[in-house]
Amino acid sequence: MRDERTPPMDRRDALKVIAVVAAGTTLADGLTPAIAEAQQLIAITPRARAGDAPVPPKSGPRGTATDPDLITPKSSWPRLLSAPELATLAALCDAIIPADDTSPAASTVGVPAYINEYVSAPYDWAERALVRVRGGLTWLNVESGRRFTRNFALLTVAQQAAICDDICYAPAATPAFKAGAVFFAEIRNLTASGFYTSAAGMKDLQYIGNVSLAKFDGPPQEVLRKLGLA
Numbered sequence: 001m002r003d004e005r006t007p008p009m010d011r012r013d014a015l016k017v018i019a020v021v022a023a024g025t026t027l028a029d030g031l032t033p034a035i036a037e038a039q040q041l042i043a044i045t046p047r048a049r050a051g052d053a054p055v056p057p058k059s060g061p062r063g064t065a066t067d068p069d070l071i072t073p074k075s076s077w078p079r080l081l082s083a084p085e086l087a088t089l090a091a092l093c094d095a096i097i098p099a100d101d102t103s104p105a106a107s108t109v110g111v112p113a114y115i116n117e118y119v120s121a122p123y124d125w126a127e128r129a130l131v132r133v134r135g136g137l138t139w140l141n142v143e144s145g146r147r148f149t150r151n152f153a154l155l156t157v158a159q160q161a162a163i164c165d166d167i168c169y170a171p172a173a174t175p176a177f178k179a180g181a182v183f184f185a186e187i188r189n190l191t192a193s194g195f196y197t198s199a200a201g202m203k204d205l206q207y208i209g210n211v212s213l214a215k216f217d218g219p220p221q222e223v224l225r226k227l228g229l230a
Contacts (some may be wrong), residue, residue, distance in 0.1 A: 079113075080120040080130060084151075086112050088137045090189075091153040095160045095190045102206035106195045114194035115187070136183030139162075143180065 093106035119130040144152040173181035224230035
């Protein structure tokens with residue numbers, strides 16, 4: 001008999017139980033009643049059939065961080081970086097990936113907004129990332145003021161590069177710039193992730209995935225020969 005203190009199993013949990021059984025996972029003693037309940041629940045839960053109106057989702061925490069709504073996605077958390085912080089971040093992102101003859105600068109495709117969303121997410125790791133990014137942006141402006149009496153976003157490209165050169169490679173950074181180098185490495189990784197998953201970034205990489213092909217002739221013969229496959 002079910003313990004009345006145990007909440008009823010929902011359809012999602014029922015499917016998990018059946019999936020575990022189907023996978024042949026070893027089950028603890030006493031799980032047989034749960035399997036029976038799962039099968040019964042699946043049998044009685046309304047499901048949409050061809051021609052039926054869609055079954056509305058049950059009420060619950062849909063669209064939250066832990067239960068995202070993938071059908072109509074939306075960002076439910078506020079962005080936490082301030083406008084001055086974003087200005088400094090945009091300048092740093094553009095110093096990492098500037099505009100050139102083949103692609104725009106990182107800020108043009110929204111990389112600072114991507115990083116802002118990343119560090120503002122409602123997770124413990126994002127909270128720690130927010131502290132690191134905010135601290136790094138503050139350090140960057142302090143160092144810019146010490147050298148050039150202006151914030152990083154207001155420096156010339158050459159002045160920005162002079163600071164970045166001291167923090168762009170952690171193993172070679174002097175003790176005074178070790179913390180700045182750790183910050184720079186994190187922003188560089190986030191900038192590259194944001195930029196090269198954008199349409200402009202994939203075009204810059206000449207990435208041709210996600211495109212339907214009328215036919216596929218296989219790898220070129222010269223490639224197969226180089227790999228010892230031809």
